[in-house]
Amino acid sequence: MHLRIALLLFLLLAHRAAAGVVPFYVGTFTDHTASKGIYLCSLDTGTGILGPCTLAAAAKNPNFLTLSPDHQYLFAALAKTVGSFKLRADGKLIALNAQPSGGTVPCHVSVDATGRHLFVANYDGGNIAGFNVGADGLIGERTALKKFSGSGPNVSRQNKPYAHSIYVSPENTVVYCCDLGTDNVRIFRFDSSDGGLAPASPPAAKVPPGSGPRHLVFHPGGKFIYVSNEMGNSVSVFARDAGSGALTALETVSTMPEGAPKKGVTTAEILCHPTGKWLYVSNRGIDTISVFKIADDGRLTLIQSTSSVAKFPRSIALDPTGHWLISAGQNDNRIAVLKVDQDTGQLTPMDQSAAIPAPVCVLFVPQK
Numbered sequence: 001m002h003l004r005i006a007l008l009l010f011l012l013l014a015h016r017a018a019a020g021v022v023p024f025y026v027g028t029f030t031d032h033t034a035s036k037g038i039y040l041c042s043l044d045t046g047t048g049i050l051g052p053c054t055l056a057a058a059a060k061n062p063n064f065l066t067l068s069p070d071h072q073y074l075f076a077a078l079a080k081t082v083g084s085f086k087l088r089a090d091g092k093l094i095a096l097n098a099q100p101s102g103g104t105v106p107c108h109v110s111v112d113a114t115g116r117h118l119f120v121a122n123y124d125g126g127n128i129a130g131f132n133v134g135a136d137g138l139i140g141e142r143t144a145l146k147k148f149s150g151s152g153p154n155v156s157r158q159n160k161p162y163a164h165s166i167y168v169s170p171e172n173t174v175v176y177c178c179d180l181g182t183d184n185v186r187i188f189r190f191d192s193s194d195g196g197l198a199p200a201s202p203p204a205a206k207v208p209p210g211s212g213p214r215h216l217v218f219h220p221g222g223k224f225i226y227v228s229n230e231m232g233n234s235v236s237v238f239a240r241d242a243g244s245g246a247l248t249a250l251e252t253v254s255t256m257p258e259g260a261p262k263k264g265v266t267t268a269e270i271l272c273h274p275t276g277k278w279l280y281v282s283n284r285g286i287d288t289i290s291v292f293k294i295a296d297d298g299r300l301t302l303i304q305s306t307s308s309v310a311k312f313p314r315s316i317a318l319d320p321t322g323h324w325l326i327s328a329g330q331n332d333n334r335i336a337v338l339k340v341d342q343d344t345g346q347l348t349p350m351d352q353s354a355a356i357p358a359p360v361c362v363l364f365v366p367q368k
Helices: 002-018
Strands: 021-028 037-044 054-058 064-067 073-077 081-087 093-100 106-111 117-122 127-133 139-147 163-168 174-179 184-191 196-206 213-218 224-229 234-240 247-254 266-272 278-284 288-294 300-307 313-318 324-329 334-340 347-355 359-364
Touching: 021 064, 054 093, 064 106, 064 359, 073 106, 073 117, 081 106, 081 139, 093 139, 106 163, 117 139, 117 174, 127 163, 127 196, 139 196, 163 213, 174 196, 174 213, 184 213, 196 247, 213 266, 224 247, 224 266, 234 266, 247 300, 278 313, 300 347, 324 359, 334 359
Parallel strands: 266 313, 313 359
Antiparallel strands: 021 037, 021 359, 037 054, 064 073, 073 081, 081 093, 106 117, 117 127, 117 163, 127 139, 163 174, 174 184, 184 196, 213 224, 224 234, 234 247, 266 278, 278 288, 288 300, 313 324, 324 334, 334 347
8 A cells, every 4th residue: 555655656746747837929910909919828737727928029910920940939920021039038039020921911930940941821922932040040031932823612712822821841851831722732842951942743732622721730750641621621631752742632521520510610720639649620610629539540530529618719739748738719819728638639628718819829839
């Protein structure tokens, strides 16, 4: 009995030692809201308790955020530009510089593995752009600009290309862009020596007509890609060739349980659990999060549809431990915490939320 108690105490202390308070940033919409820019919050990974949320930097519509690989710099898609910020020791941000995004309505940014190249997707402009980044975090000259063409069958949403997101592959050799307007996941070869982009062969992969690909996520190791289809309320699963970047469609599955209303519902963010066992998708308009089990062959089974707690969840994010999920409610001006069951991947809402005006992006700082 004494040995068992001692073992339990050891495990409890070990868990507490491994847990800690991790910071995260929240991007917002500032137009016609009370928001002032980018906010800094924290989460206790042992308890799921949120710390205070404070303004980290004033900025105009910092709607999507990303970090440099060394976590020294934060980059944001702003109203008309891409901006660079330096992280202070206390987590506050120092604005460094900004450059015109190369298009209109920049909505997504990513950085390559070297930290020397920044990419932006310009939604209304229907294009993507790349920029050099200096060792000092300053955004430099533009290195790439790719304008798309085409349309899709949804006349009200797909009258032209809409570049909604951009990602660099785990190998740092391929760049993918979700083009909501043409139902394409566009594929480019990426040269990290100069930031150049060239169409891959093939240059794109298709999701079902009218689905509107919004965001994607790589399975750990990069063998599979999962695409959140905004208007299709679905996820398209692709096998990925790491060498060429080519995508092979495996299946498309609904994020909605059978019989659930679909009118006015659009998917938003998509996440893969660090273990590679589960996938999470937020559904706006019905305010739910869909949880999928990932099979060894990459295919999906819907295992849960639960409340996102926060309303109109444009963004969700997993903490670095994979134990907690933050849901950002654009329409009710708050973020909320859900607990991740480590055996099943399913979510349980916690009695933890914090007020932030119009939150639209949640970005955790990985712990070194």
